[in-house]
Amino acid sequence: MKRLKQIVNELKLTQADPDAALMREFIFYSPKMPLRLHQEQLIATSKQFSLNVFDTYFTHADVSINCFSWGNGKCKVLLTHGWASKALDFYELIIALQQIEDLEIIAFDAPGNGSSVSEFSNLMLYADSVKSIALNYAQPDVLIGHSLGGMANVIALQELGITPGLLISIAPLIRLKENFEQSLDSVNINAQHQDIFFNNFAKEFPVPASHFNLTNLYQLSPDLDHFLAFDPADHISPYSYLKEFLSKFPAINSKSFEDVGHYKILKSADVIEDVVRKIEALN
Known part of the structure; x- marks a missing residue:
């Protein structure tokens, strides 16, 4: 900071x-914001491992991402954080997901974020981190992305050519240039x-x-179960962009959550309740 x-x-x-x-x-x-005590305590209970991601644009070399896992269930849930964030910013959601049986919850610090060392970061490093986990650790059944992480999940899935059981986008970024x-x-x-x-x-x-405009880039199947949570007053990912995106892809199941904001939406009890309910319905 x-x-x-x-x-x-x-x-x-x-x-x-x-x-x-x-x-x-x-x-x-x-x-980078340091971990708070409750986040440190949760991370201490995780299985920790590292994977490599090739940095195509900045260093032209492998960079390491730090990954964390809770549980060992058959259903793999991958959390992709947003810009200037980290895996443990999903703290409240991770705690809630731990109550669901037969899950493995996987999260990571993208290059240049949290504990993963890199001078710079970008969208493609996020997407490549998702791809590295899917190819080298476990293919996720559920992907949950916040903000830039929501855009990264879409790009990664399209490049991998896989269709998960459920995709959840929370306040996703739609237009990078803007x-x-x-x-x-x-x-x-x-x-x-x-x-x-x-x-x-x-x-x-x-x-x-x-x-990097999701309205133009999005090519996922309309048969994919895609749930999108948003705040219509979000100033980081404006609703005008999201409205255009949702109009083009009506198969996406979207829900408005008012007065939660772009960052606090991750802590919203209502959002977490809906996410938990959707994952429980997979089992």
């Missing part, structure tokens, strides 16, 4: 002519300099940031 504050202060001081490398660092650096714009706006980067960032992004990745 200290480094992020330094980046933000530098960008605000130089907003008339911001450094391109600093804008890049601002977008791809994920701030999310970047929101972040750059927050530090007063004007449109001209944002264009510089996006031009550089397209050269580096090498697709435009607008490519």
Whole structure:
């Protein structure tokens, strides 16, 4: 978090002519929050292991992700956290899922998040982490993703070509470019300099940031049981984008939860109750 504050202060001081490398660092650096005591206690009860993910864009080398597992049941549930988050931010949900028989609950810290060391992170590192777990540890029967993790789950499933028993998206990010714009706006980067960032992004990745739009990317079967929970007043993943997405894919079962917000939705007792009920129905 200290480094992020330094980046933000530098960008605000130089907003008339911001450094391109600093804008890049601002977008791809994920701030890290330490575990709280109750999270440390839960992680101490987990089975812990590491897997490798190849970093195609930043280091061009393998990076390690730290993974955690609770239970040893036949039904595998994979949790994919959002940006600037970590596995144990699913604390309340993990506690609730532990009450269901015959589950193994699997979570991980994506590269550059939580305990997984990496200077930078991005959406594809999240998706590749999901793929690494599916290919090298256990193929999940249920995937649950929050925010960027919801987008990553979709991309991973499509690239793997597998259909789980249940996909749950909680406040999923729909448009990545607009999310970047929101972040750059927050530090007063004007449109001209944002264009510089996006031009550089397209050269580096090498697709435009607008490519990462779930409304265009989504190709999962309409037969897939996909439950989507959202707050219509969510400012991080605006409802206008989600509405367009849901209109195009009416087979997705969506439900509105008001006054929970983008982050606190993970702690919502109503959301957790619905998630637990859906997983129990699989057995």
